[in-house]
Amino acid sequence: MSSPDISTNPLSELLAKKGVLLADGATGTNLFAMGLESGEAPELWNEDAPEKIVKLHQDFVDAGSDIILTNSFGGTRHRLKLHHAQDRAFALNKRAAEIARQVADNAGRPVIVAGSVGPTGELLVPLGALTYEDAVDAFVEQIEGLKAGGADVAWIETMSAPDEIRAAAEAAAKCGMPYTYTGSFDTAGKTMMGLHPKDIHNVTNEMEQAPLAVGANCGVGASDILASLLDMKEANPDGTIIVKGNCGIPEFRGSEIHYSGTPPLMAEYVRLAMDAGATIIGGCCGTSCDHLRAMREAIDTHQKTEKPSLDDIREKIGPLRNKTAGDGTEAPKRERRGRRRA
Numbered sequence: 359m360s361s362p363d364i365s366t367n368p369l370s371e372l373l374a375k376k377g378v379l380l381a382d383g384a385t386g387t388n389l390f391a392m393g394l395e396s397g398e399a400p401e402l403w404n405e406d407a408p409e410k411i412v413k414l415h416q417d418f419v420d421a422g423s424d425i426i427l428t429n430s431f432g433g434t435r436h437r438l439k440l441h442h443a444q445d446r447a448f449a450l451n452k453r454a455a456e457i458a459r460q461v462a463d464n465a466g467r468p469v470i471v472a473g474s475v476g477p478t479g480e481l482l483v484p485l486g487a488l489t490y491e492d493a494v495d496a497f498v499e500q501i502e503g504l505k506a507g508g509a510d511v512a513w514i515e516t517m518s519a520p521d522e523i524r525a526a527a528e529a530a531a532k533c534g535m536p537y538t539y540t541g542s543f544d545t546a547g548k549t550m551m552g553l554h555p556k557d558i559h560n561v562t563n564e565m566e567q568a569p570l571a572v573g574a575n576c577g578v579g580a581s582d583i584l585a586s587l588l589d590m591k592e593a594n595p596d597g598t599i600i601v602k603g604n605c606g607i608p609e610f611r612g613s614e615i616h617y618s619g620t621p622p623l624m625a626e627y628v629r630l631a632m633d634a635g636a637t638i639i640g641g642c643c644g645t646s647c648d649h650l651r652a653m654r655e656a657i658d659t660h661q662k663t664e665k666p667s668l669d670d671i672r673e674k675i676g677p678l679r680n681k682t683a684g685d686g687t688e689a690p691k692r693e694r695r696g697r698r699r700a
Contacts, residue, residue: 367536368510369470369570372424373598378632378657379470381425381602381640382418383650387617389414389429399441401433404453411454415461419469421647422654425640426462426469427513428504430454431476434496436488440479447496448503455507472513472538473504475526482521490525497529505533514539515602516576518549520561531567538638540575540600543586547680555586556593573600576642579607580619580627581675584634585668591635601636603627605644607679617644618676621652626674628656630666 373379389400392410403411415426433451435444443450455473462469478496480488501512512530514537517523523539530537541549541558548554553561558572574586583603590599606619619627624641631639639657641649672678 367570368468369425369472369536369538372468372470373637375468376424377637379424379638380422380650380654380657381472381600381638382415382423382427383421383641383645383647384605384643385414385427385429385431385474387644388417388646399432399438399443400429401431401438401450401454402441402443404429404450404457408453408457411457412461415458417647418650419461419465421650423640423650424468424470425472425638426458427472427474427515428454428458428507428509429474430500430504431474431515432479433475433500433503434478435499436478436480436496437476447499448506451500451503452507455504455509459508470511471509472511473501473507473509473535475500475504475512475514475530476516477518477522482519482525490521493522493525494529494532497526498532501526501529501533501535505535509535511535511570512537516540516542518542518553519551520553523561524565527562527565527567527569531565536570537567538569538571538573538600540573540602542576543574543582544577544680547582547586555589558590559594559597571598571600571638573602573636573638575600575602575640576604578679579604579676580623581671581678582680584627584630584666584671584675585678587631587634587636588665588668591665595635598638599636600638600640601631602638602640602642603631604642605646605649607676608643615644619644619649621649623675624649625652625656628653629660630671630674632657632660632662633664633666635665 435447458471512535514526580603605617
């Protein structure tokens with residue numbers, strides 16, 4: 359299996375060909391529907407129930423996704439240690455990429471395998487005990503596994519701390535992998551560690567290898583991620599920007615989380631994202647294949663128009679759940695999220 363070529367990588371080539379790419383939907387939401395138990399590590403299914411991971415990827419491809427993310431979000435040794443699987447990090451990530459690679463190669467059209475790299479769950483020094491060097495080392499272990507399994511790109515996602523983004527990006531560079539990264543702007547319009555959407559482009563400025571794309575994922579809702587997109591695009595009009603927003607607003611019904619987004623709403627989110635300048639658009643928590651099919655049709659049929667305003671977003675998608683990053687008002691309290699994107 360050939361190693362990805364950073365200078366002529368498949369992601370950039372497909373983006374140049376198609377203009378706008380559809381990423382996939384929710385990993386956790388869909389695996390829970392297949393029987394994953396709360397607190398169970400999805401990464402263990404790469405070895406214990408690979409047929410379910412094949413089905414997840416195949417369903418996304420059948421719904422029209424151009425990019426599928428490997429089942430490896432919690433694939434660092436730090437996350438896997440919670441399940442006594444820290445010594446299996448390389449193998450589990452390799453298997454995750456192999457499964458996605460198999461589905462992509464059988465798709466009959468170009469499909470990008472993005473190696474999902476989520477946060478370690480640890481705080482870096484001085485706020486916590488994890489050193490920058492140890493974080494890089496853990497991400498190298500994970501990304502080497504993803505590369506060995508055939509991933510096209512390291513897809514660093516749901517990040518909050520700039521230092522952790524840099525550590526993962528440095529690991530990707532050490533592994534000879536192209537990379538993207540996204541932050542989760544879920545706290546008063548910024549990440550939990552205070553990163554502003556307009557500053558997302560600058561996190562890896564001092565690194566020799568630049569990202570292929572940057573952006574936002576997860577967060578609190580479709581309206582909010584579109585507001586973040588406006589800030590990101592204004593800060594760098596020429597940047598290649600990813601948005602992978604949650605399917606509407608999360609709502610607790612008893613002990614379960616449900617998402618308010620319908621397929622028509624997610625199609626409207628896609629149209630607004632295209633108008634605002636995003637070129638890689640997908641869904642995060644709550645996004646099913648029904649949503650993705652509507653999103654695929656929106657990408658294929660929408661003619662880009664003028665950039666939307668916040669009022670346009672509120673009118674078509676609904677109110678912002680958070681304040682925007684530049685707003686001085688108090689933000690509503692958000693629910694405490696679990697260990698991973700759902």
